[in-house]
Amino acid sequence: KTISMKQRLWMLAAGCLFALAAQSQETVAVNTGNIVSPEVDTAAQTVTFRLLAPAAKEVTVEADYFGKVQKQTPLGAVEMPLRQAMTRDTAGVWTLETPMPAPELHTYCFYVDGLRMVDPSNVYMLRDIATYTNYFLVDGELSANYFVREVPHGTVSKVWYPSPKLGMERRRMTVYTPAGYEDGTERYPVLYLLHGAGGDENAWSELGRAVQILDNLIAQGKAKPMIVVMPNGNGGQEAAPGEYPNSMYKPSFMNPKTMEGSFEVAFPDIVSYVESHYRTVNDKAHRAIAGLSMGGFHSLYISANYPDLFDYVGLFSAAVNREAKGDNAFVYADLDTKLARQFAEAPKLYFIAIGTADFLYQDNVGLRKRFDAQGYRYEYMETDGGHIWSNWRKYLNHFLPELFR
Secondary structure, X not given: OOOOHHHHHHHHHHHHHHHHHHHHHHHHOOOOOOOOOOEEEOOOOEXXXXXXXXXXXXXXXXXXOOOEEEEEEOOEEEEEEOEEEOEEOOOOEEEEEEEOOOOEEEEEEEEEOOEEEOOOOOOOEEEEOOEEEEEEEXXXXXXXXXXXXXXXXXXXXXXXXXXXXXXEEEEEEEEEEOOOOOOOOOOEOEEEEEOOOOOOOOHHHHOOOHHHHHHHHHHOOOOOOOEEEEEOOOOOXXXXXXXXXXXXXOOOOOOOOOOOOHHHHHHHHHHHHHHHHOOEOOOHHHEEEEEEOHHHHHHHHHHHHOOOOOOEEEEEOOOOOOOOOOOOHHXXXXXXXXXXXXXXXXXXXXXXXXXXXXXXHHHHHHHHHHHHHHOOOOEEEEEOOOOOHHXXXXXXXXXXXXXXX
16 A cells, blocks of 8 residues: 555654654653662672762762761861762763671762762652652661561551641641551550651651551561551641642751640640541550650650550650740640659650760750659660661660550
8 A cells, every 4th residue: 555645744753753752751760771879789798889970070978877077167076977989980980889787777878079969870768857868778687677578568648637726727647557457347556656856747657667667566476556646746837848738848957836835735636536537445555655856855745744645655865855935835844743643653664765876865864863763664775876767766666566565
């Protein structure tokens, strides 16, 4: 059959459009070729970073396991993360091979001629406040529960609830329900798990690997099946930045209505919603509250102000001191009186954990002295390191098996 000139032109145009579409698709999903970075080689016990940057003059890697170095600034000596130089080959690929770090979730980034950037060959990234970093996992006894394993998996939901005490029709929290929840009738205990300053309702499920830790510990029979509620502890936010109306702003470390009593006053809104919308066991013996840093601060004062709510309390690297002032001054006033009432019927577990290099270490020493002076029973865990997620994951991994026993 003879093809007309008009048909030939149409086929040519269609081919051009197809080629352009394919090129457009490749532009959207940037093709990094066959570069593997990082390459975690368990046999050789090495980690290799690679970056294609043929025009770069200097490329370095900053990783959490490289340590820190003292640097002089106009404000004095400060600790800065250590960087290691990469080596360029003739094709413009920069490479750095390092010994395998300890089992953990490790974070890193590149600096190309002084400009910080994430690894274009690694899609696995975490947002910590306003900064993205790449990450990789090293398997081992410490990190075993941080991996997704072949076990029954719970469900993670982003749930909107009303908070009259904050004057909001809707706020968001992350809720974990254990495997089998949807198909059963059983009622479950609840852990309220709180994030630190600058975090939000995504922090524990993403940076903290809480979902993987829960799935694995429950499957191993080491932790009781439970519902875990991870609310947004910033009383001025409806949800994480960018995930509620008019919220496309740069996230910041300190947010309005965080440590001035609003969140503590409004916390019953969360408990009320959870206990009316989920199959929960609604008594003190089946409720726990824990948090890191600011979340530990909230856990301290919420449990002290509502002494009949929680039989399990966890303070992970907690901020513990607060001057009573402002409209919600009563939240922080008379802490010793509130603790006496709380420990009159002592929680089954009061857990305090902190790293020896944490800037809040001495504050926690003071809190424990306060408890010791009154004979209050608590469990204490001390680790190396500072105010870092590797410690908070470790504390959660330890804390969960002790709940609801």
